[in-house]
Amino acid sequence: MLSTPLPPDAAYAALQAHDARFDGRLYVGVTSTGIYCRPVCRVRLPRRENCRFFSTAAQAEAERFRPCMKCRPELAPRALPWTTMDASRTLAAQAAAWLDDCDDADASVEHLARHLGITSRHLRRIFQAEHGVSPLQYLQTRRLLLAKALLTDSALPVQEVAHAAGFASLRRFNAAFVEHYRLQPTALRRAGREAGNAGPAPRLRLSYRQPYDVTGVLAFLAPRAITGVEEVGAGAVTRTLALSHAGRRHAGWLRVSFGKPGEVGVELSPTLWPAAGALLPLLRRWLDL
Incomplete structure (x- = not known):
C-alpha cells in the first residue's frame, strides 16, 4: 500500500470538502473511470469504494490512471518540502528535486546517482521506498504532464512540445503519450480546445x-x-x-x-x-x- 498524507477515509473526507490544503499532496484515482484527479476537482464525487489515493501524480500514472481533463493535475502546486527524518529520505527528496528541474533528454539514473554521490542501486531502492515509483517513472510523469500543459495551453507544434518537455525524439514522445494516456497528442490538443482550456492567447x-x-x-x-x-x-x-x-x-x-x-x-x-x-x-x- 502506497503512503499518502492521510489515511484513506480522511483522504476521502478531504476530497469531499475539496480541501485545497492537500492540492499537490494528494491525488485520487477512480477505478470506475480510470482517471485521477486533484482533491479540488469539481466533478461529481466518486464513490468511496472506487477511490484509490496517492501522494504523487507519478504513483497514479504508474497504476495506469490518466490525468483528469477538468482539474488538470499538471497544474497542481508542488508538494510541500519533505521532512528530513533521515539520510535516505533527504536523498530521495533531493533526487526528486533534481528530476523536477531536469531538462536533459539523455538524463539517466546513473547521472542522478553520480550527482548525489551514491550508487544507482541505492538510489533506486530509496526512491522507490519514498515515492512509490522508480526515478525514471517519476521523470516520465513530469515530462508527460508538462507536455500535456503545452499541448493544451500553447500553440507549439507537437514536435516542439516533445523537445520542450524533454523527450529525445517525437517517436518516443508519441509512444509514451499513447501508452500512458491512451490518446494521441493531437487528440488531446483538440479536446483541450473544445473544453475551453485555452484562452484567446497562448499562456x-x-x-x-x-x-x-x-x-x-x-x-x-x-x-x-x-x-x-x-x-x-x-x-x-x-x-x-x-x-x-x-x-x-x-x-x-x-x-x-x-x-x-x-x-x-x-x-x-x-x-x-x-x-x-x-x-x-x-x-x-x-x-x-
Missing part, C-alpha cells in the same frame, strides 16, 4: 496553495526591479531574460499575472516557448510557488 498556468500573499510578493519585487529589465505593476510582473535549454540559448520576455485566486498566468514571447521545460521550475522558485 501557461501555475497553481499555488492558499494562503499566498500576492500583495506582499509584488511589494517585495517592485523596489528591486531592474530598470529596463523588470517592470512590476497592476498585479503582474514583466521581465526579459535568457536561459539555456537542451543545449540552446533562448532569450525573450515573460509576464506573470495574478488574476484568478490560486493561479498564476504565464505569458511568454515566441522565442521562450521552446524553453518552457527549463523555465517553469525557475518561475516556481522565483515566486515561491
Whole structure:
C-alpha cells in the first residue's frame, strides 16, 4: 500500500470538502473511470469504494490512471518540502528535486546517482521506498504532464512540445503519450480546445496553495526591479531574460499575472516557448510557488 498524507477515509473526507490544503499532496484515482484527479476537482464525487489515493501524480500514472481533463493535475502546486527524518529520505527528496528541474533528454539514473554521490542501486531502492515509483517513472510523469500543459495551453507544434518537455525524439514522445494516456497528442490538443482550456492567447498556468500573499510578493519585487529589465505593476510582473535549454540559448520576455485566486498566468514571447521545460521550475522558485 502506497503512503499518502492521510489515511484513506480522511483522504476521502478531504476530497469531499475539496480541501485545497492537500492540492499537490494528494491525488485520487477512480477505478470506475480510470482517471485521477486533484482533491479540488469539481466533478461529481466518486464513490468511496472506487477511490484509490496517492501522494504523487507519478504513483497514479504508474497504476495506469490518466490525468483528469477538468482539474488538470499538471497544474497542481508542488508538494510541500519533505521532512528530513533521515539520510535516505533527504536523498530521495533531493533526487526528486533534481528530476523536477531536469531538462536533459539523455538524463539517466546513473547521472542522478553520480550527482548525489551514491550508487544507482541505492538510489533506486530509496526512491522507490519514498515515492512509490522508480526515478525514471517519476521523470516520465513530469515530462508527460508538462507536455500535456503545452499541448493544451500553447500553440507549439507537437514536435516542439516533445523537445520542450524533454523527450529525445517525437517517436518516443508519441509512444509514451499513447501508452500512458491512451490518446494521441493531437487528440488531446483538440479536446483541450473544445473544453475551453485555452484562452484567446497562448499562456501557461501555475497553481499555488492558499494562503499566498500576492500583495506582499509584488511589494517585495517592485523596489528591486531592474530598470529596463523588470517592470512590476497592476498585479503582474514583466521581465526579459535568457536561459539555456537542451543545449540552446533562448532569450525573450515573460509576464506573470495574478488574476484568478490560486493561479498564476504565464505569458511568454515566441522565442521562450521552446524553453518552457527549463523555465517553469525557475518561475516556481522565483515566486515561491
